[in-house]
Amino acid sequence: MVFVAPKLTADQGTEILCQVWAAARGRRKRFLANMSTLIANHCFRLLDHEPRINFSNSFNLALHDSTARVRYNFTIAQLHRVSIQLQLPQDNLRTPEGDVVSSVEALAMVCRRLTDPSKLFTVADGFGRSTTAYNRKLKTTIAIMYANHATLLYFARATVLKPQDDYSAAVARKGSPLRACWAFIDGTKQYIARPSARANPESSFENLQRSVYSGHPRRHCLNWQAVTAPDGLIISVYGPVEGRRHDTTMLIMSGLLEYMHKEGWFEGNVIYGDPAYEKHLIM
Known part of the structure; x- marks a missing residue:
């Protein structure tokens, strides 16, 4: 049976590293040797490298209708009309973090996410965006749509x-x-x-x-x-x-x-x- 190290908070990880450094008495080589031993015995887990996004990919406004229907369930012309009906900003959509994207592309991101059951990385890579940037634009677009049409969701x-x-x-x-x-x-x-469990539960019975x-x-x-x-x-x-x-x-x-x-x-x-x-x- 292989021991797998549990997830630690930033404070817990810092405390353990300080203890390992103190055990090494400030010697760099001994500290690295101790860390190598701990990693080899699965006491620490190294994070995997993040997958690389192909930033040369981008949203194609000239995409053929048949391809657009497969990706977004709409043609590009239909995405334009739907963005108007959904009352999305007609110029650009801006996230609270400062990301800027056109309303048509933002709507295409939502449609692609709902259409394709792939991982977030796969969908974000198709737009040449990082997963975090894609997620920010996705959530902002959905928040605007919900604010404008929440009553229709409850009962149309x-x-x-x-x-x-x-x-x-x-x-x-x-x-x-x-x-x-x-x-x-x-x-x-x-x-x-x-x-x-939450760090600050509302009650002891939660x-x-x-x-x-x-x-x-x-x-x-x-x-x-x-x-x-x-x-x-x-x-x-x-x-x-x-x-x-x-x-x-x-x-x-x-x-x-x-x-x-x-x-x-x-x-x-x-x-x-x-x-x-x-x-x-x-x-």
Whole structure:
């Protein structure tokens, strides 16, 4: 069995190095020999070299439509139009750290990240950006989009206002006994790594691992709730919440049923959920 050194904080690492230096009595060769012995016995782990980014790569505004659709799900012309509809800055987008990028390229970065399941390095390398710079631009763009359209994520009312009857008819044509069902609700789990304890917990009873652990898949995860129309459009998204929460609890936390109950045009229509949800006048 090979011993693997645990991760240390900067203060812990500095303290150990000072102790090794003191044991070497200030002699450089002895200090290096002691460090070599500790590394050989896996008491220290050296960081791997960061992968090299090909900075000659860049975003190509003249990219062929077929290639752009594969990379971003949109053509370059469509990215221009979508950036306007999303109310992104029309000249350049600036991050809090001072990075500057065009709105079209920033939107392309978001689309590429959502389209390609590759590692962050692979996606960032395609734009000729470091992973940290790419991540800063990505988060800033998403923050702007969320600030402008957060209400649509909770419930896209205008999307279902007119085609609601068409949705119900489409479900009925598939043989459903429910003639007024127009959408479907379900929860999904996003698996995450096991969280470590925070340095400054809010209380002595805080246990992050227990909070996000779900006994059904036996994994640490975050829960999301979504309402989907028959044509595949996502009408509502809520989350994330702790993985230990049940779907019914998440529905109560979201306040979705109360919102739909206040909207008079939902009366007489229902959404369908699996047996984990309780029955309701509109579900």
